Amino acid sequence: MATKKFPNAPKHPERVCWGCDLYCPTKDMRCGNGSDRTPHPAELFGEDWAEWAVEEAAVETRFSP
Numbered sequence: 337m338a339t340k341k342f343p344n345a346p347k348h349p350e351r352v353c354w355g356c357d358l359y360c361p362t363k364d365m366r367c368g369n370g371s372d373r374t375p376h377p378a379e380l381f382g383e384d385w386a387e388w389a390v391e392e393a394a395v396e397t398r399f400s401p
Contacts, residue, residue, distance in 0.1 A: 344386045349376035 340357055353360045355374030356367045365373065377385040 345378055345383060346376060349379050352376070 340359065346352070351362055353362060353365050353367075353373035354376045355365075358367055360366050362373050381388070
């Protein structure tokens, strides 16, 4: 079974629980991942959250011995 691709910028991240691969609607969380939904990283860290790792890797390769 293939895993679902994680969306970098969903249109309405507040409508989905991002805590597991089920991506349940907020009103119907099947996994029992707590009483509240897990927010999407874009909601927590901003729209450029996916680029942080790329920038950090570039800095590490530039300054590594």
